Amino acid sequence: MAVRVRLFAAIREAAATGELDVEPAALPGLLAGLVDRFGEPFASRLTLCTVLVDGRAVPRDRDDYVADGAEVALLPPVSGGSHLRVPYPQHR
Secondary structure (H helix, E strand, C coil), rough: CCCCEEHHHHHHHCCCCCCCECCEEEHHHHHHHHHHHHCCCHHHHHHCCCCECCCEEEECCCCEECCCCCCCEEEECCCCCCHHHCCCCCCC
16 A cells, blocks of 8 residues: 555646555655655645645654554645635615
């Protein structure tokens, strides 16, 4: 078995893939392995990402072991939508 890594938005573009499997490891080592594998601009974009392990946000430098069967998701910041603003109805 392996650790499933899911990548979204800009980090996905930098890696040219949305999912991959990696060997279980401590989280900092796992992320360092991804940086070694994908280089720049992946490394720069990773510094902005929220890291989720099995759906829970964790600090990227936390020395937790990510075991077989776990899922790591890398989520870049999300913004936008201001152009879709709908005015509030006025109450009379």
